[in-house]
Each structure stands twice: as structure tokens, then as C-alpha cells.
Amino acid sequence: MKRIEVRLSLPVVRPLLDVIKGLVDDLHSAPAARVGSPDPDAEFSDVWTRDLVAAQSSDVEMLLSIFGEDFHTDGIVFFDQTNAEAIARSCSAVRLRVREKYLKDLSDESLEAGEVDLAKLDEGVRKAFTCYLFLATIQELIIQHLDESIIGF
Amino acid sequence: MSSTAGKSNPFSQPQPESEVQLDTVWRVVVLNDPVNLMSYVVLVFMKVFGFDEVKARKHMLEVHEQGRSVLWIGAREPGEAYVFTLQQWHLTAILEADEAH
Numbered sequence: 001m002k003r004i005e006v007r008l009s010l011p012v013v014r015p016l017l018d019v020i021k022g023l024v025d026d027l028h029s030a031p032a033a034r035v036g037s038p039d040p041d042a043e044f045s046d047v048w049t050r051d052l053v054a055a056q057s058s059d060v061e062m063l064l065s066i067f068g069e070d071f072h073t074d075g076i077v078f079f080d081q082t083n084a085e086a087i088a089r090s091c092s093a094v095r096l097r098v099r100e101k102y103l104k105d106l107s108d109e110s111l112e113a114g115e116v117d118l119a120k121l122d123e124g125v126r127k128a129f130t131c132y133l134f135l136a137t138i139q140e141l142i143i144q145h146l147d148e149s150i151i152g153f
Numbered sequence: 154m155s156s157t158a159g160k161s162n163p164f165s166q167p168q169p170e171s172e173v174q175l176d177t178v179w180r181v182v183v184l185n186d187p188v189n190l191m192s193y194v195v196l197v198f199m200k201v202f203g204f205d206e207v208k209a210r211k212h213m214l215e216v217h218e219q220g221r222s223v224l225w226i227g228a229r230e231p232g233e234a235y236v237f238t239l240q241q242w243h244l245t246a247i248l249e250a251d252e253a254h
Binding site (some may be wrong): 031033035038039048052055056088096099108112136139144 | 186
């Protein structure tokens with residue numbers, strides 16, 4: 001089974017996990033992309049939302065699982081067939097929430113272009129933005145290094 | 154679609170409203186968002202619709218540059234399934250009636 005291992009800097013990444021953990025309750029209760037069901041029927045919408053949240057919760061737990069005891073020992077995380085898709089999805093979910101909760105004062109254009117002056121951000125926003133970039137890096141790693149046999153097109 | 158054929162056919166009966174609803178063609182549309190990475194959106198389109206990379210990238214660029222792209226056209230039920238799957242991947246996906254049909 002193809003597997004990639006990445007050694008991360010513990011002093012850099014540990015504080016970012018606080019941002020993710022601070023959003024977990026929210027991610028266990030509502031879909032990250034607030035779009036809604038295509039059917040106005042209340043019962044249909046409830047089932048739709050419940051199923052989305054269940055899948056999202058499972059993905060977020062998978063993301064948190066790579067930052068377990070082993071990570072705190074040696075800083076290594078791994079991606080393979082068993083977790084790559086769920087982690088890619090959960091990175092997206094957390095990024096959407098980080099954007100909504102912490103980065104709302106930044107314009108879409110500056111975020112898309114990555115043109116954000118870190119020095120002008122206060123400490124909490126800077127940490128959230130760093131987490132936002134970190135999760136994008138994880139997504140890019142998964143997309144670039146795991147081929148179609150892993151991602152399963 | 155079926156309403157045009159009905160008008161030209163003198164033996165056809167007017168369709169009950171429920172049948173008209175069933176005959177409606179639906180579009181799965183993905184809207185732009187400033188958060189998801191381009192490479193991620195391409196991956197999702199390849200995975201969900203089985204597109205090759207060129208086609209997936211074309212749709213991703215439509216979303217990015219025009220704000221939306223129609224990914225699929227067809228009956229309501231499979232359209233809902235596609236929208237659900239796209240929302241599971243956290244894309245802003247909606248289902249809309251295709252007025253042209």
C-alpha cells in the first residue's frame with residue numbers, strides 16, 4: 001500500500017491544532033458549506049443535513065487521528081488509502097470554518113491570491129490564517145503525492 | 154422537452170402537473186467559493202463525475218472565472234445524489250431546473 005509520511009515541526013504545528021480543535025464542536029453540528037438541501041421539505045432537509053454532518057464528523061475525526069500520540073512524539077503524520085480522502089475533505093471543512101470564524105475581515109481576493117500581510121494581523125487571526133495555510137498544504141500533499149490508485153478515481 | 158412534442162401531436166393529452174414535474178430536466182451547478190483550492194476542485198470533479206483531468210480543469214476554471222459551472226444535466230433524483238456528494242466534499246453545489254428544456 002502506497003503511503004506518504006511527512007515530518008512536521010512540532011513547535012510550529014502544535015499551536016495550530018488548537019485552532020482545529022476549537023472548531024470541532026461546530027463541525028459536529030452543522031455542515032461546513034452552508035448551502036442546504038435542494039428540497040424545501042423540512043423532513044428531507046433534516047435528513048440531508050444530518051447525513052452531511054455525520055460524514056463530516058467522521059472525516060474530522062480521521063484528521064484529528066493523524067495528530068495522535070505518535071505525532072506528538074516524532075512529528076510524523078502519514079497519508080494512505082485508508083485516510084487520504086477523508087483528510088482532504090476534512091481540511092476543506094475546517095478551512096471553510098476558519099474562514100467564516102476568524103478570517104471574515106479578509107477579502108476573498110486577498111485570500112485567493114494569498115496576499116495577506118501577516119504583520120498586520122492580530123495574534124489570534126494570524127494563528128488561524130497559518131492553520132488555514134497549513135491545511136491547504138496537507139491537501140496539496142495528498143493531491144500531488146497520492147496517485148489514482150490511492151485516491152480511487 | 155415533452156411540452157413541445159405534446160403541442161405538435163394532436164393525439165396527445167395534456168400532461169398532469171405531476172408528470173410535467175417528473176419530466177423537468179435539472180442541472181447540477183457548482184458555485185465559486187474563495188476557500189477551496191483549484192487542485193482540490195479538479196480532484197473532486199474527477200472523482201465524483203469520472204471526468205478526465207482536462208474536462209475537470211475546464212469546469213473548475215468556469216467556476217473560478219464565471220462564478221458557476223453546470224456539471225451535469227438530467228433527472229432530479231440522480232441530480233440530488235450528485236449535489237449531496239459534492240456537498241460532502243464541501244463544494245457549493247445546487248440543483249436548479251433547466252428552463253431551456
